[in-house]
Amino acid sequence: MSSQYRKAGKKEKGRILDEVVSLTGYNRWYAVELLGGDGRVIHVGRRVRLVGDLRKRTKRGRQRFYGAAVLEGLRRIWAIMDCICGKRLVAILPEVIPILERHQEIVLDEDTREKLRLISAATIDRLLAPERKKYELRGRSGTKPGTLLKHQIPIRTFADWDEKQVGFMEMDLVGHDGGDGSGDFCQTLDMTDVASGWTETEAVANKAQVWVFEALQSIRSRLPFTLLGIDSDNGGEFINSHLLRFCKQERITFTRGRAGKKNDGCFVEQKNYSVVRRAVGYARYDSPAQLRLLNDLYGHLRLYTNYFQPVMKLISKEREGAKVRKKYDQPKTPYRRLLEMPELSPKMRRHLRSEYESLNPAQLKRDIGLLQERLVKTAARRRRTSISTTIHQQTGNEARPV
Template sequence: MNDDQIKTIEQVREFLTGTSSVKFSPCSKEGCYKWIEGILIRFGYRSRTKTEKGLLLDFMEKVSGYSCIQIKRLVKKYLKTGRIKRRQRAPKGFTRRYTQEDIRLLARTDEIHGDLSGPAIKKICERAWRVFQDAGYERLAGISVSHLYNLRRSGTYRNIRAHFDKTRPKASKIGERRKPNPQGKPGYLRVDTVHQGDLDGIKGVYYINAVDEVTQYEILCSVERISERYLIPVLEMQITQFPFVILGFHTDNGSEYINKRVAGLLNKLLIELTKSRARRSNDNALVESKNGSIVRKHLGYGHIPQKWAPLVNEFLINHLNPYLNHHRPCFFPEIKTDS
């Protein structure tokens, strides 16, 4: 803007009156600062009255686009130094107080002392500097506990002290951990899996042994594998083989039974699923004893290839199960109620 023709206060007043609806914007800060300095010198700001100073302030505010506070700040600087010069410098920004060496030293300290808590490590750093005069701990001696944990989360620290927790086992929520109480009613099964041995790392057939707790009625079947594909059809068939309604299904904590597919099958049939309690080996003792007295006695311990599972299952259903339930005597408990 060329304002050389504005030389008096009256011209300033006329300019403000005629440009009340006009807005100005400076081209650069350096140019604007230089223009304001020139106006103050040209009109002799120091010797002007209060009213005239107000007109000059309004004039500079109007043309520069700065706020009234900023104009007064620049005028104050001019009155103090006689010049208005912009201090051109980049901001310093945030400087790092703790270096990479400090983080590496913290990692070594944690390793030596076994990953103590933040307050304990902070105290160790303080003693290393103040008591033992170790210059490496000079900066770490004044670190806060919260920032110590920030350094532990840094990439440099994790590269040195990478630590991975092992996967923690989680108890399955499928089934209830308790011993079933049939109260003398048939329909509460005890179920277990028996493996027919390995041969050079090759698995043999598996037996699914289901025994009723009260009547000792037993259904034994064989499968190639204990995966859901082979196990679910056999369990459905086993349940239909019993001559009474099945009310309970108790097993150990094996994943072949404690899974969503088996739980869904039993839930559809309104059968209660329970599983053995921890460190209670007697919870499933009935079927465990049947594994030895029936399965191992009649089928032995020798390896039977998995491909013969359908043929073995046919033998069990047509011959062994009828013999066990109709021709082979066995002991069973009698329930007596005290008077």
């Protein structure tokens, strides 16, 4: 529009200028400069002809204050300091630079050292933004949303949960994909009682509703208390008409957490790591033999965890400015917490005491260790077989004539 603007009269220029300002949002005087300068030809002497082109920009006239040497030193220190943020790094720079230089971890000239002493937290974050982006971790979730049936299941948050009555359990699935989400692989159904911390786990072949439902019934049959309520995430393996109908028939309260709010299931999320991941790790388990090993391991683990592993429960949390004070109760095993529950029947108390007296925690630990070794060996063997098959296929394809 610049050529039209320069050829137009005063009123037409005003109309074009109004249109440009409304389209771009530019300041009116800046728009005048753009329309009047772009494409304008200026003759300087007889041989020099200048044509205005606003698409071409001139280079910076001055050098960067924080040059390549500063950026390289900053990157090195940032990596050594575990890639902390700018506000934390700028506070430790005066202290850590002499230490690193004394141990010959970095070599800085006087100018670079002085600039690192003057650098601000915002500048650190700006300079390191490309490096930080390289190391961003992107989490993977195996939870696929359920159907519209979830609108029939009420939402609750962890603050609304009554943790004083035994029988209300949170449940979740832990996937054993080993970093490869393709195909079917084993899943662990993890259920944790909010009041006592009693935890039950059972492995299933995949996330199919039928296997999850069977595992839920199996866990329910061996619970030392009556199952009064279950709370899950929004995955389709839980949010389905079959489970909802079962809970209505058995008069079991069925609730769900909010989508994307893992803290709504904070009790079971803690057990996902402290019980499941610490016991079986992060390898891929996808064979029937591995499924049997997982459930054999969980059979010993439930006794070891519930009878001999004390847990602490948060009593209160108070905020004093930026400081948060947390108070916990005395550590007790889920077994001891259950015995303190008044709603536990005398028959079940006798059963728990009898089972407790028959257990040897040292033997349980040895049995768990043996099963863990077998599980790890099967995972390593299947991984080697998979790699060998892949290499064989690739070499066979390369050798095949075209």
